[in-house]
Amino acid sequence: MFCSVSNRYGGGAGEDGGGGGGASELPAELLDLVLLRLPSHADRVRLRAVCRPWRADAQRQALPPPLPWLALRDGGLVDLDGAAVRSAPALREGVRSCLAVDNLAFLVHDDCGCSLVNPLSGSPATPLPHLADAVLQAVEDSNMRSYTGANIQLAVAKVILSSLLDFPDPLIAA
Amino acid sequence: MAAATDDAGDSNEMIRVVSSDGEHFEMPEAAANLSLVLRHMIEDDCADAAGIPLAVVAAKPLAKIVDYCTKHAAKSSGLTIEEAEELKRFDAEFIEVDTDMLYDLLVAADFMGVEGLSKLAVQRTADLIKGKTPEQNRETFGIVNDFTPEEEEEICKENEWAFQITKPPSRLC
Known part of the structure; x- marks a missing residue:
């Protein structure tokens, strides 16, 4: 479902619900709210690399401090959210x-x-x-x-x- | 919509709203009061039979928002643990929508001032972004990569480690 690529960016698809935007045109104040719920340094860094509007918005907020990673016995690393780093x-x-x-x-x-x-x-x-x-x-x-x-x-x-x-x-x- | 009106709260008054594409919806006043904008309109006696026009909310997201408010208004006070859990399940199912609808809900809930729904949609968006590479996020949200290759390379260098969840494809991120 999430992978259904229906690109509304500049496409002006059927609905006129949100002003014809698309996720890249998410108003800055809404993206700010989303950012508040992404405490992981890695997620925030990656978000900045998605597109220009997201980068510009996300750069207005300082990155959260990088937190220590946990090294597992099998050599893997996870961040404090439990997501595998690599x-x-x-x-x-x-x-x-x-x-x-x-x-x-x-x-x-x-x-x-x-x-x-x-x-x-x-x-x-x-x-x-x-x-x-x-x-x-x-x-x-x-x-x-x-x-x-x-x-x-x-x-x-x-x-x-x-x-x-x-x-x-x-x-x-x- | 009709079903949504069955379990109305204590108010019998029905509030009519009109989407940007001209569809009419009805919901109990208690449900409409969950929207800051509608509540102010009701207080200012702007709610008449013609319906309150919502110029930037299309019918599809508005139908969802009417459902959400009606459900939450009916269950707003004195919840038992079971009811609270049921409401939580309702929310979880409610927000399982495609990203176009999620975007519409984000914008519409913010515009209408429906705080609970706003939080739900923001959290859902954050959950979808979490742990994904930039390319995966572009796919999820249907976003075009508008960086030049030079910009992209520079961005990737800033925090090289963050982009290596999976093997990078042909383009760097």
Whole structure:
């Protein structure tokens, strides 16, 4: 039913109900109401890429903050709405833990090495210096505890990037 | 329409409305009061036998809106849990419409100020958009891609990851 393509855009089809528009000509205030019900960063980004009117309307509202994704044991990623983001095989191989936000995943490998990857584009990992033992322990602890839920005294690990990973030689602090 | 008038609320008064394409509809006053615009017209004594003209609402969406208001007006107060659930089921079935009708309902409910229906249609639209690629959304809503290939490429680069739910087809998004 939803795939019945009856293009009313510029077609002026039979009904004169909504002023002859079509979804691309949805009045801005109505699209705003729809946007309020699309809290996912990904949905909002994709909505902006549908057509010019939607892009212009949607750009008037700031994007919601990207929320962390959940990495599943089978290597998949889901957003907090439970929608699959995309399978990310990089997360499966010899990776001990992973923190992912937006298009960036911070990986701790079995050999205690660390790297940053874009889990979606499959870009090659950017190796990082080995973490100091204490930091590594903190990351481990935070993961352990988040699973048991028994202890909320989490260690916070933060990675700061000076630029996108796509740029040559980004500055990274952990 | 006739069936919709059976379970009227406490008011016996019937309100007539006329669609943009000249069709006449009737609904109980309690149902018409769910529309802000109609309520104001009734209060201003503009509701006469000729019917209130709704210049931008065609017969098809208006018939649906009359159904919606009549159902909700009849069940508006002192709902039991079963009745509330029944109303919820009614809403869910009511809004299972094609995207042309959904668009008409969105615009008409907003124009007529039928708050409950407006929310229902907005939520339905958001649910249809959720989790879809731009191309899938264009198909769903019958929208023409009016970006130039250069613009499209630029848009895709902004948030590359968001467009990779499925393998991109020939064009980037």
